[in-house]
Amino acid sequence: MTKCLFSSGFEDLAKTLTELNMPAFRANQVRDWIFKKFVFSFDEMSNISESDIKKLKEVYSKILPPVEKYLVDKADQTGKALIKLSDGELIEAVAIPGNNTMTFCLSTQVGCPVKCLFCRTGKQGFTRNLSAEEIVLQVMVLVKKTGKKPTNIVYMGMGEPFFNSEELYRSIDILTDPKGLGLATRRITISTSGHVQGILELINRPGEVNLAVSLHVANDDARDKLVPMNKKFPLDVLKKALTEYCSKTGRRVTMEVVLLKNTNDQYNDLMNLINFCEGLIVHVNLVRFNNFKECEFEAASDKNEKEFKKELKKAGIAVTVRSSHGQNILAACGQLSGKTQKD
Numbered sequence: 001m002t003k004c005l006f007s008s009g010f011e012d013l014a015k016t017l018t019e020l021n022m023p024a025f026r027a028n029q030v031r032d033w034i035f036k037k038f039v040f041s042f043d044e045m046s047n048i049s050e051s052d053i054k055k056l057k058e059v060y061s062k063i064l065p066p067v068e069k070y071l072v073d074k075a076d077q078t079g080k081a082l083i084k085l086s087d088g089e090l091i092e093a094v095a096i097p098g099n100n101t102m103t104f105c106l107s108t109q110v111g112c113p114v115k116c117l118f119c120r121t122g123k124q125g126f127t128r129n130l131s132a133e134e135i136v137l138q139v140m141v142l143v144k145k146t147g148k149k150p151t152n153i154v155y156m157g158m159g160e161p162f163f164n165s166e167e168l169y170r171s172i173d174i175l176t177d178p179k180g181l182g183l184a185t186r187r188i189t190i191s192t193s194g195h196v197q198g199i200l201e202l203i204n205r206p207g208e209v210n211l212a213v214s215l216h217v218a219n220d221d222a223r224d225k226l227v228p229m230n231k232k233f234p235l236d237v238l239k240k241a242l243t244e245y246c247s248k249t250g251r252r253v254t255m256e257v258v259l260l261k262n263t264n265d266q267y268n269d270l271m272n273l274i275n276f277c278e279g280l281i282v283h284v285n286l287v288r289f290n291n292f293k294e295c296e297f298e299a300a301s302d303k304n305e306k307e308f309k310k311e312l313k314k315a316g317i318a319v320t321v322r323s324s325h326g327q328n329i330l331a332a333c334g335q336l337s338g339k340t341q342k343d
């Protein structure tokens with residue numbers, strides 16, 4: 001049975017080459033074609049002999065897995081790929097073009113166990129973690145589709161990255177390896193729903209990977225419901241970890257807040273948010289909510305959003321309103337799932 005190179009992994013490639021009596025440097029040649037020259041067909045690997053290409057093709061039917069659908073939002077050119085993994089599971093990855101930037105948003109799990117109330121992925125439930133190769137292949141699929149190398153990577157797609165930290169960091173190692181894409185760690189952001197152990201572990205990791213926290217609301221009762229991770233790591237525990245993160249790394253935390261009508265957009269919510277941010281090096285991202293079928297929430301009004309922005313600024317907190325990318329193709333924040341139709 002033939003398999004997909006990325007789904008099988010690069011350790012499997014090295015083992016396969018040895019079994020096929022190929023020289024050890026072939027593995028580096030294959031990696032070079034993929035990561036440096038963005039060639040995704042063995043036939044185009046011109047420094048590999050025809051007989052070795054034939055052998056490789058007998059083992060690996062393809063380099064990348066099939067893309068079931070690739071949609072582009074005409075409004076802002078955001079692209080979304082629905083990728084079929086070797087066990088038939090579907091994941092999504094998003095390419096967001098900007099002014100001189102290309103940000104790829106990656107998934108780390110099939111579905112998500114956190115079950116945030118406003119999130120389409122959360123509604124889907126959890127199936128399994130992705131391997132590092134399954135995370136990296138999303139990058140290569142998007143490179144192939146967009147013709148562009150990413151300038152930034154955000155682990156903000158399907159799943160809670162710190163629930164899959166071993167494979168998360170292995171994928172970062174592959175993406176930052178000079179033999180891989182050679183991305184700088186400071187171009188990478190991990191977004192968590194508030195997994196405190198994950199945050200503490202990140203402090204001691206080498207490199208300058210950025211941290212974003214999907215905070216949304218700074219009141220335990222409300223956050224227990226909206227972001228159930230809060231039941232495991234309540235706000236005081238989260239704040240302690242973030243304080244340690246800021247003091248030990250000197251790096252800023254991005255605080256994501258999706259403003260929802262009559263849920264977290266009131267004056268007391270604003271005050272709680274300001275209090276929570278006090279003492280942290282922080283940048284608040286007010287994210288526009290994107291509605292989807294079977295979701296009971298609505299976006300906060302422009303008036304409330306403006307009020308939050310004004311008061312946060314007044315309190316000396318850096319704040320931006322993040323525009324939603326790919327809204328027309330369900331590629332925006334909280335809209336990803338293993339489906340592409342608007343169902």
Ligand code: SF4
Nearest residue numbers: 112115116119122159
């Ligand atoms: S918002 Fe993130 S952590 Fe929450 S359910 Fe969705 S994917 Fe999971």
